[in-house]
Amino acid sequence: xxxxxxxxxxxxxxxxxxxxxxxxxxxxxxxxxxxxxxxxxxxxxxxxxxxxxxxxxxxxxxxxxxxxxxxxxxxxxxxxxxxxxxxxxxxxxxxxxxxxxxxxxxxxxxxxxxxxxxxxxxxxxxxxxxxxxxxxxxxxxxxxxxxxxxxxxxxxxxxxxx
Amino acid sequence: xxxxxxxxxxxxxxxxxxxxxxxxxxxxxxxxxxxxxxxxxxxxxxxxxxxxxxxxxxxxxxxxxxxxxxxxxxxxxxxxxxxxxxxxxxxxxxxxxxxxxxxxxxxxxxxxxxxxxxxxxxxxxxxxxxxxxxxxx
Numbered sequence: 001x002x003x004x005x006x007x008x009x010x011x012x013x014x015x016x017x018x019x020x021x022x023x024x025x026x027x028x029x030x031x032x033x034x035x036x037x038x039x040x041x042x043x044x045x046x047x048x049x050x051x052x053x054x055x056x057x058x059x060x061x062x063x064x065x066x067x068x069x070x071x072x073x074x075x076x077x078x079x080x081x082x083x084x085x086x087x088x089x090x091x092x093x094x095x096x097x098x099x100x101x102x103x104x105x106x107x108x109x110x111x112x113x114x115x116x117x118x119x120x121x122x123x124x125x126x127x128x129x130x131x132x133x134x135x136x137x138x139x140x141x142x143x144x145x146x147x148x149x150x151x152x153x154x155x156x157x158x159x160x161x162x
Numbered sequence: 163x164x165x166x167x168x169x170x171x172x173x174x175x176x177x178x179x180x181x182x183x184x185x186x187x188x189x190x191x192x193x194x195x196x197x198x199x200x201x202x203x204x205x206x207x208x209x210x211x212x213x214x215x216x217x218x219x220x221x222x223x224x225x226x227x228x229x230x231x232x233x234x235x236x237x238x239x240x241x242x243x244x245x246x247x248x249x250x251x252x253x254x255x256x257x258x259x260x261x262x263x264x265x266x267x268x269x270x271x272x273x274x275x276x277x278x279x280x281x282x283x284x285x286x287x288x289x290x291x292x293x294x295x296x297x298x299x
Contacts, residue, residue, distance in 0.1 A: 045280075048273070048280050049273055049274050051237075051238060052236075052238060052269075052270050052273040052274070053270055053273070053274060136238045136280075137237070137238060138172070138238070138239055
């Protein structure tokens with residue numbers, strides 16, 4: 001795997017590019033929604049591909065959703081961000097909260113409340129990543145992210161039971 | 163040599179089926195379709211048996227008078243089915259496993275192709291080339 005910084009810089013440029021493309025078009029609200037969706041869809045496809053690649057090497061038995069989430073927190077997160085998720089909470093009803101205290105894509109911003117409004121843009125891709133990975137493992141979900149204090153952030157995953 | 167190779171998606175529709183053209187293709191489509199039931203049975207059966215290491219390779223699914231059908235399932239529930247001619251000296255288990263492993267690797271490559279949308283029928287020419295030696299076509 002190449003240097004971490006490569007992916008971080010590339011990600012920043014992707015976000016900047018997507019926003020620049022949309023800036024020439026209509027009003028502000030619509031622009032924000034389409035940008036976030038675009039980034040999320042990118043992350044989705046990347047998540048699917050990653051699972052297919054990384055997953056063929058071993059074959060763990062996933063009996064429960066919780067096992068899948070644990071795998072996501074440990075193996076997948078280490079592969080992408082070189083660290084594991086710091087905290088995983090669940091209500092055992094299909095909702096999981098993954099907390100990362102030093103999220104790699106946010107460390108460059110600030111260590112406090114500055115730039116808080118801009119943070120969600122940089123989390124959209126990662127939300128899509130989680131959703132794509134889960135979808136390829138057989139779980140449909142809705143992933144949202146929130147930031148209250150950088151660089152820590154929380155991803156909330158709600159599994160859709162069909 | 164394998165007479166038919168099929169890749170079936172998680173939702174049980176075929177992504178790719180290729181067979182020796184001299185024989186009726188429809189017959190192979192039908193064989194692969196019926197083998198799906200056996201695959202489902204094996205997947206759900208193993209889960210209940212509390213196996214620690216669930217094998218991706220499912221083994222011989224069922225033999226007919228002319229053919230033997232082997233199955234393999236990935237962790238993302240994509241199934242591979244290979245139909246082999248029985249009249250040949252029976253291929254050893256290891257050979258079938260290595261065929262599946264190659265198939266799995268090619269499939270992973272297809273997934274990583276940026277022009278491929280997961281869920282679409284596989285149309286990549288390079289992968290068709292790769293699966294030729296398996297088919298002996």
